[in-house]
Amino acid sequence: MSSKDRILARIRRAVPAGAVPPGAGPDAYADIPRDYLTVHGTRTAEERVDLLAANLAEYRAIVHRTDAEGLPQLLAHLLARRGAASVLVPPALPGAWLAATEATRVHDRADATAATPAALDRVDSVVTGCALAIAETGTIVLDGGPDQGRRRITLIPDHHICVIHVPGQVVDSIPQALPLLDPARPLTWISGPSATSDIELDRVEGVHGPRTLEVVLLTTGDAAQ
């Protein structure tokens, strides 16, 4: 008997009801109470973006606001202020975004020696878009889309600038976010920069992930998705 068969047999002996399909009977999946809230409070689109900004800032992300016209200058400024000589660029980051920066662009490619972990470790900054952002928790979700690139490019450099289209990419809550995401894609949820509370429960920002997270709220006026 394989371990799989043994474990399944033990389960079926332990819970005889386990033989009943989960859709039927007294403990059907459909009967799980879900009277919790899908959103905590009612907000205008503007208030939702403000809440996102406040929650991001509370966990030490640095929040900026601009519009399409001001974005290239802002990104150039943020990279220059950081002294970034090189910046990682996802495959389909809008070309205009980095039009004003002098930093060397490093394009992420899976097959290139330029994209080994050690090589990525030598890049100063990374600029990405995101899949969506969640206001109530101050969370950005990346799904590996073409304006975000592979997981590793937002992980190894010490400085991550993430651009969020507002209000279009902002949802209120976690229950609103999940239906918009595709679990087959690699999902990374980011709430503030890397942090630890392992030493006397004192929160310290910056351990292994990017120690500086800057978020640019890019006003586009697009309707919510």
Added chain:
Amino acid sequence: MPAFPAAAREAVHDDTLRANLRHATHTIRDKRARAVTELADWDRLREAGRAVKDHTIRHLDHYLLRLEEAVTAAGGTVHWAADAAEANRIVTGLVLATGEREVVKVKSMATQEIGLNEALEAAGIAAYETDLAELIVQLGDDRPSHILVPAIHRNRGEIRDIFRTRMGDWGRPAPEDLDDTPAALAEAARLHLREKFLRAKVAVSGANFMVAETGTMVVLESEGNGRMCLTLPETLISVVGIEKVIPTFRDLEIFLQTLPRSSTAERMNPYTTMWTGLGPSKGADGDGPSAFHLVLLDNGRTDTLADEVGRQALRCIRCSACLNVCPVYERAGGHAYGSVYPGPIGAILSPQLRGTASEIDATLPYASTLCGACYEVCPVAIDIPEVLVHLRERVVQGGPVTREGLRVRIRPAAGHTAERAAMRAARLLLDHPGALRRAERVLARTRRFRPHRLPGAAGRAWTETRDLPPVPAESFRDWWTRERGGTR
């Protein structure tokens, strides 16, 4: 390792330990209370979480098969391990097959439980813990003392000393002038571990959740070491308890709200990584490992499932809120429990996963005052006091239990003979009203001779710190007969 009473007696006399624990547990419990108050629907989220977990464990066979199917379809390989030895054998074999002799590890209770690091070491494989707290524990040749913050028993000065003396033995040494500020200590860990992350070819992790419907694995963390291990190596091996499965992707909406707030008292932990097998590219785009193995671990979980009262422990999402509010944990510390899972949850989980045969496991159900604070904070409403009392009964009375899938009858644990004899005598008296009446009268008339200390070792220990209740001059029943007996 000594049983809980002896270990706790020693721990409470360690002033540094008590100060470290008190500071940490009080900080986190206040923060948690604030984080929970923010959600007006907390009770409903808690009830939904309880219901999802209960539903899943009642249909565990169905959801595990579903999960296996989904993970396999997404390019992963699923292994089933009935016990710790089998899980260790599977993981060791997978690592050896890659030709590598070192692995980086994401903090995982399941791999602690099975002693994976020791098994790997025996096979000549070095396992590097990458969570800051686990690193502190590993470098200090120590054991974890908390589910979430394994080095909670250490203060900054102790951590600096460990880093200074031990980091060099494992890789990049600590900076010469390392001070004890948390920022400097975190920076030292960053530099020490980064060289390991960048060269690692194999990683071992656990998972907080596994989604049966989609095959999605979910890891919540704060530091980014988890992301490093889950992203950069070529081979990823996840060892996960079978109770971690949940039915659907949507169910995460409950636990992603309750877990961070209950554990670190944050609205959301800094990083959550979700992956489904090798992803749509099947690992071809280098965005994550090119081989993924999932080891589904039983190791006493199906035995726990067979106990109708005790099975609720399988709902646990390892948030550690119960440790932080427990007055016993606060004073005794995690090591006293002699179990990978310390605190109130450990007191009910370990004796069920391992059985109550050893002295440690037989004393764990008593490592509590039954004050109920653990039940109040539990985000999946595990009635820990109820299970503690149930397990105490099992320890004292013995009786039928399931071990390794077989129904067996265990004998009462040694050391409870006096208690059992007293209970038997009490039952005899309570079943015979005449005898009870006579005994009460004898007790009342001899009250002048009542000793202040009970005889015998156990009796002396009991009365050393407690007063015996006073015996009244007359029993209630005699008083009732005298006062009211005639009128009714």
